[in-house]
Amino acid sequence: MKSIAKMSGVSVTTVSRVLGGSSKVNQKTYKRVMGVIKKVGYRPNALARGLSMQKTRTLGVILPDASNTFFSKIGKAIENTVRSHGYSVFLCDTDGIVDNEISAIKSLSERWIDGIILVAPRIDLRMLIRFSQEYEFYPIVADRKVEGIPIPAVWVDNMGGMIQATEYLIKLGHKRIGFVAGPPDVFNAIQRLNGYKEVLKRYGIPYQEKLVFTGRFMIPDGYAAAEYFLSLKEKPTAIIASNDLMAIGILKYLKSNGFEIPKDISLVGFDDIEISEALYPALTTVAQPIYEIGKNAAKMMLDYIETGRLVPNIVLHTHFVVRDSCR
Amino acid sequence: MKSIAKMSGVSVTTVSRVLGGSSKVNQKTYKRVMGVIKKVGYRPNALARGLSMQKTRTLGVILPDASNTFFSKIGKAIENTVRSHGYSVFLCDTDGIVDNEISAIKSLSERWIDGIILVAPRIDLRMLIRFSQEYEFYPIVADRKVEGIPIPAVWVDNMGGMIQATEYLIKLGHKRIGFVAGPPDVFNAIQRLNGYKEVLKRYGIPYQEKLVFTGRFMIPDGYAAAEYFLSLKEKPTAIIASNDLMAIGILKYLKSNGFEIPKDISLVGFDDIEISEALYPALTTVAQPIYEIGKNAAKMMLDYIETGRLVPNIVLHTHFVVRDSCR
DNA sequence: CTGTTAGCGCTTTCAT
DNA sequence: ATGAAAGCGCTAACAG
Numbered sequence: 001m002k003s004i005a006k007m008s009g010v011s012v013t014t015v016s017r018v019l020g021g022s023s024k025v026n027q028k029t030y031k032r033v034m035g036v037i038k039k040v041g042y043r044p045n046a047l048a049r050g051l052s053m054q055k056t057r058t059l060g061v062i063l064p065d066a067s068n069t070f071f072s073k074i075g076k077a078i079e080n081t082v083r084s085h086g087y088s089v090f091l092c093d094t095d096g097i098v099d100n101e102i103s104a105i106k107s108l109s110e111r112w113i114d115g116i117i118l119v120a121p122r123i124d125l126r127m128l129i130r131f132s133q134e135y136e137f138y139p140i141v142a143d144r145k146v147e148g149i150p151i152p153a154v155w156v157d158n159m160g161g162m163i164q165a166t167e168y169l170i171k172l173g174h175k176r177i178g179f180v181a182g183p184p185d186v187f188n189a190i191q192r193l194n195g196y197k198e199v200l201k202r203y204g205i206p207y208q209e210k211l212v213f214t215g216r217f218m219i220p221d222g223y224a225a226a227e228y229f230l231s232l233k234e235k236p237t238a239i240i241a242s243n244d245l246m247a248i249g250i251l252k253y254l255k256s257n258g259f260e261i262p263k264d265i266s267l268v269g270f271d272d273i274e275i276s277e278a279l280y281p282a283l284t285t286v287a288q289p290i291y292e293i294g295k296n297a298a299k300m301m302l303d304y305i306e307t308g309r310l311v312p313n314i315v316l317h318t319h320f321v322v323r324d325s326c327r
Numbered sequence: 328m329k330s331i332a333k334m335s336g337v338s339v340t341t342v343s344r345v346l347g348g349s350s351k352v353n354q355k356t357y358k359r360v361m362g363v364i365k366k367v368g369y370r371p372n373a374l375a376r377g378l379s380m381q382k383t384r385t386l387g388v389i390l391p392d393a394s395n396t397f398f399s400k401i402g403k404a405i406e407n408t409v410r411s412h413g414y415s416v417f418l419c420d421t422d423g424i425v426d427n428e429i430s431a432i433k434s435l436s437e438r439w440i441d442g443i444i445l446v447a448p449r450i451d452l453r454m455l456i457r458f459s460q461e462y463e464f465y466p467i468v469a470d471r472k473v474e475g476i477p478i479p480a481v482w483v484d485n486m487g488g489m490i491q492a493t494e495y496l497i498k499l500g501h502k503r504i505g506f507v508a509g510p511p512d513v514f515n516a517i518q519r520l521n522g523y524k525e526v527l528k529r530y531g532i533p534y535q536e537k538l539v540f541t542g543r544f545m546i547p548d549g550y551a552a553a554e555y556f557l558s559l560k561e562k563p564t565a566i567i568a569s570n571d572l573m574a575i576g577i578l579k580y581l582k583s584n585g586f587e588i589p590k591d592i593s594l595v596g597f598d599d600i601e602i603s604e605a606l607y608p609a610l611t612t613v614a615q616p617i618y619e620i621g622k623n624a625a626k627m628m629l630d631y632i633e634t635g636r637l638v639p640n641i642v643l644h645t646h647f648v649v650r651d652s653c654r
Numbered sequence: 655c656t657g658t659t660a661g662c663g664c665t666t667t668c669a670t
Numbered sequence: 671a672t673g674a675a676a677g678c679g680c681t682a683a684c685a686g
Contacts, residue, residue: 001679011657016681026655043462046437047378048679051662056374058438066406072399076420079393088434091418093403107415110373111385135370219605248605255607275602278546278575280582328663338673343665353671375663378678658685663678670673 001042008036019044050112058088059301060108060116060137064096068217068245069273070290074119074142077294085302087114096183098122102131109135115301117142119293122185125149138304142297144187146313152304154296154314158188161286161318162195162240165268168284169238170203172326174266178236180225180246181214189217192242192270211236215246222249230257238266238326244276247283251325266326281324289316328369335363346371377439385415386628387435387443387464391423395544395572396600397617401446401469404621412629414441423510425449429458436462442628444469446620449512452476465631469624471514473640479631481623481641485515488613488645489522489567492595495611496565497530499653501593505563507552507573508541516544519569519597538563542573549576557584565593565653571603574610578652593653608651616643 001019005012010029017025018033036042050056061078063071079089090108094100101123108116109131115138118128125141129151132139139151146153169177179196182189193212200207213228215221222241226249229236241247247269254261261267261281269276272287296314303311328346332339337356344352345360363369377383388405390398406416417435421427428450435443436458442465445455452468456478459466466478473480496504506523509516520539527534540555542548549568553576556563568574574596581588588594588608596603599614623641630638 012680013657013682014655017656020681024655029655041461043433043437045378045439045679047374047383047439048662049681051372051374051378051664052679052681054662066393067396067400067403069394069396069399072396073394075418076394079418079420088417088419088438090415091402091406092415093406106370110370111415112372112374134368219601223605248602252605252607252609256609274546275575278550278579280579280607282579282583339664340666340673340675341671344672347665351671356671372663375678376665378680379663379665381678656686658683660681660683662681665676665678667676668674670671 001044004033004036004040004042007040008033054112055114056112057086058090058111058113060090060092060104060111060113062092062094062101062104062108062116062118062121064094064120064122066091066093070243070271070288071119073290074294074297077291078117078298081295081298082302087302096122096186102127105131105135109137113137114305115140117297117301119143119297120186120188125151138301140297140301140304143293145191150310152300152311152313154293154300154316156188156288156293156316156318158191158318159195159198161270161288161320162192163199164318164320165240165270165286166196166199168320168322169240169266169268169326170199170205172238172266174236174238175205176211176234176236176238178225178229178239179212180222180239180241180250181212182217182242184214186217189242196240215242217243217245219245219249219252222246222251223253224249226250226253230254230259236265238268240268240270242270244269244271244273244283244285247285248275248279251279251283262325262327268326272321277323279325284323284325285321286318287321288318292316328371331360331363331367331369334367335360381439382441383439384413385417385438385440387417387419387431387438387440389419389421389428389431389435389443389445389448391421391447391449393418393420397570397598397615398446400617401621401624404618405444405625408622408625409629414629423449423513429454432458432462436464440464441632442467444624444628446470446624447513447515452478465628467624467628467631470620472518477637479627479638479640481620481627481643483515483615483620483643483645485518485645486522486525488597488615488647489519490526491645491647492567492597492613493523493526494529495647495649496567496593496595496653497526497532499565499593501563501565502532503538503561503563503565505552505556505566506539507549507566507568507577508539509544509569511541513544516569523567542569544570544572546572546576546579549573549578550580551576553577553580557581557586563592565595567595567597569597571596571598571600571610571612574612575602575606578606578610589652589654595653599648604650606652611650611652612648613645614648615645619643 596612
């Protein structure tokens with residue numbers, strides 16, 4: 001910067017102003033300086049700028065599992081919408097481990113990122129708020145319901161989605177519905193289970209523990225769940241998986257063991273990831289507005305940073321996608 | 328830092344030395360200062376440190392599509408292996424567009440990252456080398472063959488993998504094999520097509536353009552490909568997809584149109600992503616060492632940065648996974 | 655409209 | 671073993 005100041009015969013300040021698009025610069029000097037900048041191919045030093053401005057135009061995104069399409073799509077959505085506003089994104093993968101979330105927050109804060117978007121975090125939110133104050137970043141929570149805590153959040157009505165799915169099955173005549181739950185420490189997993197329970201209650205069907213199998217949202221868990229359900233004396237006539245990945249595992253087990261879907265057993269998933277439609281039979285599932293989650297979280301962050309004021313929460317809704325895996 | 332210097336009655340320099348783990352510091356002062364650091368919960372400012380040291384302990388990773396498990400797994404592998412060495416990772420998604428790759432490089436270089444790992448980049452490598460010199464970062468290329476250009480790279484023998492797949496089909500008795508290619512500007516896509524052609528030649532089977540359909544590596548492309556192949560007068564008895572995602576699309580089309588696999592038509596994929604095994608029939612495919620690609624790229628980068636010297640290329644190999652989609 | 659000057663928080667000679 | 675001071679590249683008052 002110093003050199004380009006020299007080359008164009010002005011002070012560094014003026015160069016800085018040209019770079020910053022300040023209005024207080026003579027048209028002619030502006031052009032001259034800009035010319036030199038272009039010619040030399042000068043690139044500003046974001047570190048120095050950040051150090052000086054106390055702002056980095058960089059955001060952190062913390063994901064439980066970047067190799068899961070559901071989350072990576074959210075990450076992608078965030079990056080896309082934020083980039084057009086001149087922000088860059090730091091991505092951290094935590095494998096769903098709280099300690100990793102915490103160290104990600106710390107590491108991010110050392111880099112003076114302006115804000116952190118936590119996707120489906122498991123961290124205690126009071127702790128998060130403490131960190132955000134101590135390290136001075138704007139927090140946003142995505143894909144987890146937040147209540148009574150001043151952190152802007154966007155989430156999906158998981159319970160409502162599961163209610164719809166369960167109800168659909170019951171109306172189809174199913175009474176014994178197996179449920180593959182997610183990890184009990186994941187808020188969304190609980191919500192989905194609650195949706196299932198709620199519908200059973202409404203329809204006067206007793207809730208049975210043995211019809212619930214708990215997994216960790218991965219394909220093999222679904223496989224194991226199906227194996228378990230089919231070992232039962234009274235086998236379920238339908239199975240709901242708390243996410244599509246586990247539904248895929250179920251599908252796999254059923255088909256390799258000679259069961260036909262939906263003839264012998266009905267199956268419902270949750271998420272509507274891309275492959276679900278391509279499965280055979282195409283999976284009936286609860287579609288989440290995946291991209292929207294990320295996009296909204298990003299927008300909220302931009303807003304939050306801009307205004308410095310808490311932005312209102314956003315609740316998105318699922319929609320039930322009927323395909324060919326139930327009857 | 329200043330305040331903790333004051334609190335422990337030493338100079339900033341000493342604090343800096345304590346933080347940096349310098350040996351030239353009295354045991355007692357070390358402990359005293361460390362105590363204060365811990366108590367205050369001090370966090371270093373990575374920006375200032377970076378500015379001063381001209382090193383940020385941060386790497387950039389540029390991916391064509393972060394929402395594709397294949398790439399996000401690679402990204403995850405990189406982050407995992409690099410994190411234990413104190414490095415953080417900036418992830419950029421380019422949607423496979425060269426211009427985005429270039430702006431990602433620029434944006435990353437402004438942040439003074441120490442190195443950039445480009446995964447399956449489409450950029451002209453001479454240009455990359457120019458950038459790396461101009462902006463002073465260490466480049467590593469992953470998942471693309473690099474020859475005659477001084478950029479360390481790790482890639483997979485795509486052609487060899489496809490040769491194996493094609494040969495397998497031919498030995499099964501197939502003569503009319505449809506091939507779903509990837510984008511012609513993607514190096515790996517060309518390599519895979521070449522593998523296919525090579526085997527045809529070896530076995531004296533004439534190469535026919537109409538048996539090749541070009542897609543963009545996504546599920547719908549496979550669907551379209553299958554539709555195309557089955558509209559042919561002489562339909563292929565087997566189809567090879569250049570990646571598993573497209574194979575899934577093919578599977579979908581075939582099954583929804585009453586074709587049985589492998590009875591009516593055989594199918595082979597490429598990549599061996601997680602779902603491929605869970606499909607029905609389980610997909611016979613060419614497995615890539617996905618995690619290894621990322622891990623090796625990361626290690627090479629660490630090495631490169633450490634020694635400042637070019638590290639040798641690494642060529643990984645596929646292995647053919649026979650499952651149930653061929654006969 | 656433009657330049658001077660003082661930091662931003664940290665590392666690193668160079669003295670002591 | 672410790673400290674003073676310069677400097678990394680940039681922005682932001684404050685003067686002019």
